[in-house]
Amino acid sequence: MTFLVKILIFPKEGVLDTQGKAVARSLKRIGFEALNDVRVGKYIQVWLEAGNEAEAIAKAGSMCGELLVNNLIEDHRIEVERCGL
Amino acid sequence: MKTSVVVFPGSNCDLDVVHAVRATLQTEASLVWHEDSELPEGTELVVLPGGFSYGDYLRCGAMAAKSRIIGAVRKHAERGLPLLGICNGFQVLTETGLLPGALLANRSLSFICDYCHVRVERNDTPFTCMYGKGQVLRIPIAHYEGLYFLPAADLDALEREGRVVFRYCSPEGDVDERFSPNGSLNGIAGVTNTRGNVLGMMPHPERAGESLLGSSDGAVLWRSLHKWLEGSLGK
Numbered sequence: 001m002t003f004l005v006k007i008l009i010f011p012k013e014g015v016l017d018t019q020g021k022a023v024a025r026s027l028k029r030i031g032f033e034a035l036n037d038v039r040v041g042k043y044i045q046v047w048l049e050a051g052n053e054a055e056a057i058a059k060a061g062s063m064c065g066e067l068l069v070n071n072l073i074e075d076h077r078i079e080v081e082r083c084g085l
Numbered sequence: 086m087k088t089s090v091v092v093f094p095g096s097n098c099d100l101d102v103v104h105a106v107r108a109t110l111q112t113e114a115s116l117v118w119h120e121d122s123e124l125p126e127g128t129e130l131v132v133l134p135g136g137f138s139y140g141d142y143l144r145c146g147a148m149a150a151k152s153r154i155i156g157a158v159r160k161h162a163e164r165g166l167p168l169l170g171i172c173n174g175f176q177v178l179t180e181t182g183l184l185p186g187a188l189l190a191n192r193s194l195s196f197i198c199d200y201c202h203v204r205v206e207r208n209d210t211p212f213t214c215m216y217g218k219g220q221v222l223r224i225p226i227a228h229y230e231g232l233y234f235l236p237a238a239d240l241d242a243l244e245r246e247g248r249v250v251f252r253y254c255s256p257e258g259d260v261d262e263r264f265s266p267n268g269s270l271n272g273i274a275g276v277t278n279t280r281g282n283v284l285g286m287m288p289h290p291e292r293a294g295e296s297l298l299g300s301s302d303g304a305v306l307w308r309s310l311h312k313w314l315e316g317s318l319g320k
Binding site for chain 2: 015016018019022066067070072073
């Protein structure tokens with residue numbers, strides 16, 4: 001079965017997110033003053049083969065641990081959906 | 086001193102390092118391709134050079150850290166031999182876990198290519214044994230992601246263990262946030278591992294090896310390594 005794994009990666013709390021701060025400043029400047037904070041991260045899509053959803057999540061977790069995420073500075077969230085239903 | 090300089094796709098300071106080592110020491114320096122699994126026999130110093138390995142995709146140094154050659158580089162470091170990461174090479178070393186921390190985008194969110202001053206915090210390492218402690222060096226930096234970051238508790242431990250080798254400073258040697266061009270925590274420009282044989286630094290010593298280039302302060306780093314290796318290997 002083919003699964004689409006969606007991996008959302010964002011800077012950890014406490015890690016200086018210079019990009020997020022700059023974006024927040026710009027948003028405020030153009031009138032969105034009510035915002036509290038902005039953090040800029042990245043979104044990775046991976047299509048992979050797995051026997052079931054749990055296996056797809058486990059594989060994606062390994063990918064994050066080994067390459068996609070630096071746990072010192074980043075948090076991540078994994079979402080999975082089955083393709084071709 | 087037999088030096089091996091690792092070339093990743095996107096490295097661009099590899100030949101500068103080879104030139105600097107050869108010009109300073111008149112010793113052998115050769116390039117090693119990232120897909121090789123062994124370092125040339127007899128390698129005493131390994132340098133991971135600056136550049137944009139893998140286009141800085143994903144995170145700077147992340148994919149280079151998974152290269153085939155890294156296994157041999159790790160073994161080299163485990164043997165206690167010197168391993169130096171400059172700029173992107175420093176980022177690769179943090180991604181391999183051989184050095185702590187991470188290099189984040191500069192506080193200014195701009196690429197900085199300029200001379201800066203760094204203070205030598207330790208001169209008991211293979212890389213700095215011919216500098217004076219507290220000596221101020223004028224060495225260029227050229228990076229977008231050079232803000233050294235560690236969570237507070239780890240940063241305290243790093244400082245307690247005296248593992249900061251270079252710190253950004255004023256021309257007079259004063260350390261202050263104002264003199265840290267990229268916003269690095271505690272003005273950190275270079276750190277070492279516990280054993281002292283792995284050094285990562287953002288400034289480029291290979292670009293400051295001859296007075297013709299504006300500064301020859303970087304040449305002493307190669308001379309230090311040469312001297313240290315001669316002493317430790319009993320040559």
